[in-house]
Amino acid sequence: MKSKFVRLQDIIIQDFKNVQYGQLSFENNRKNYDASILGLYGQNGSGKTSLIDAMLLLKYALCGQAVPEYFADYVNINAEYATLTYTFKVVNNEDYTEYKLIYSFNIKKDVEENINTNGIINNQKYKTVIFNEKLKLAYEHNQEKVKLSTIINTKSETEIFTPKSKYNILVGTNKKLVMDLMVAKKMTALSSMSFIFSRQFLDIIRKNCSDKNYLFAIESLVDYGNNELFIINVVNSGLINMNTLPINFKYEEKASLALGNLAIPLNDSVLIPEKMLDVLKKVIDDMNIVLKQIVPGLTIEICELGMELSKDNYKNVRIQFMSNKNDKQIPLKYESEGIKKIISVLQLLIVVYNQPSITVAIDELDAGIFEYLLGELLQIISEKGKGQLMFTSHNLRPLETIDKGFIAFTTTNPANRYIRFNNIKTNNNLRDFYYRDIILGEQEENTYEPTNKYDIAFAFREAGEHIGS
Known part of the structure; x- marks a missing residue:
């Protein structure tokens, strides 16, 4: 059993992209399943991808990495800044201390x-x-019981952080550290990084913190961001469209841990470091156990084409991904985009199924995947899994297969962007219920901006006049 359990319980998004305000709870589970699933549905351009981007921003912050400059354009055009708030539950499995953490x-x-x-x-x-x-x-x-209180607030321009009493607990009273911390605070701001989760600040509190609960809680979030939080956005699908296979994985064996994201070109063979080959083989073997059940008889394998030395005298192996089905082997590049999409995320879905302290957020999970299979996969993970999965989708099949408490919807109101449906009976088909709400608008917030097929047809005809017959 792992020494700790971390789960994201709630997110609040304010003035971020087209979301003026939106809140989502990830613990709306009516049947006490171990898994935490959230499927987000809604009209195009209504704030689904904003959730995934907010999760990616969280990962950059917790990992102490520089936030890419394009996030600056995600601040709502009518606001000076965006605000993101995340609530976590953390459990120390050794002494059963339970923590609540709110990071904003x-x-x-x-x-x-x-x-x-x-x-x-x-x-x-x-x-x-x-x-x-x-x-x-x-x-x-x-x-x-220790009540919820602020332990770090960096808002002050004259203080490194407040309150002073918590500063003394985390950092101590050594005045020589003040200058180091002030420099670190300014440098992280200039580098588009979090100060709280920067290497400089963490190194100092690891040496000086006098409260084990504070240190354990912060270290838990650092480990969660680096090792247990995975974001799969539309860049993943873009790579697949360019015949590149992004393999996202977390693989543990005894005391060793391997995790990351490899983008493997499929149009030709590719060189990888020799030390990566063994890890990749184990990940592929692990995936094949499930893959041949999802797509009957299908497995993938690595074809080794020889060893080459780099200019720095490192050993590299030239490989090519192959697909095996019905005793026939072909290069993986000839498989469908749906197969490639399944392969690219499958190892993380395996981890979500088996490990409670894991969060995977996937944008457009349904892209290229047969809708019946999608519904079956999500039902299995939601009912038997242990981890946390967030996904956006346009395919409505999961509305019929997973618990209604796992589904949320976007609205047309940017000031209340996310809702769950009210007045749903046990025997209601949520897919039919959603269609009816689109037409009749029975919820407090509208979930669809109406379109008129006759206006659309006229617009097509009008546009066609400019391109000739």
Whole structure:
């Protein structure tokens, strides 16, 4: 059993992309399943991908990585900054202490101007700035209960962080550290990084923190972000469309851990480091156990084409991915995009099924996957799995196969972007219920901006007049 359990319980998104305000709880589970599933459905452009992007932003923050500059453009056009708030449940499995953590921060766009000696702006470069980070903590152990309180708030411009009492617990009273922390705070802001989860700050509190509960909680989020949170966005599908196979994986064997994302070109053979070959083979073997059940008789394998030395004298292996079905072997590049999509995420779905402290968020999970198979996979994971899976989809089959508490919908109201349906009876077909709401609008918020097929047909005809007959 792992020493800790981490699960994201709630997210609040404010002024981020087209979401002025949206809140989603991931613990709306009416049948006490171990798994936490959230399927998000809605009209195109209604805020589904915003959830996945908010999860990706969380990963960058927790990993202490620089947030890409394009996130600066995700701040709502009518706002100065966006606010993201995440609530976690953390359990220490060794002493059964249970923690509640709330992590929030703002992001904004900052402009860097390159001015020449004549005072003329040569160019402008934009970057994303994380600021006003706040971390709140509560915990309970046996009869001891500590109420939710802020332990780190970086809003102050004159203090490294407040409150002072928590500063002394986390950092101590050594005044020599003040300058190091002040520099770290300014550098992380300039580098589009989180200060709380920066290497510089973590190194200091690891040496000086006097409260084991504070340190355990923070370390748990660091480990979660680096080793247990995986985001699969539309870039994944884009690579598949270009005949590149992105394999996302987390593989544990005894004391060793391998995780990451490999993008393997399929149009030709490819060189990989020799030390990566063994890990990749184990991941493929693991996937094949499930793959041949999902797509009867199908397995994949690595064809080794020889060893080559790099210019730095490192050993590389040239490989090609092959598909095996009905005793016939063909290059994997000739398989359908749906097969490639399944392969690219399958290992993470295996991890979600088996491990409770794992979160996988997938945008457009249904892309290229047969709808009946999609429904079956999600039903199995939701009823028998242990981890946390978030996905967006346009395919409505899962509405008929997984518990209604696992489904949420976007609305046409940017100030209340996410809802769950009310007044659903046990025997209601959620797919039919959703279609009826699109037509009749029976919920408090509209879930569909009406379109008129006659207006669309006229628009097609009008546009055609400009291109000739």
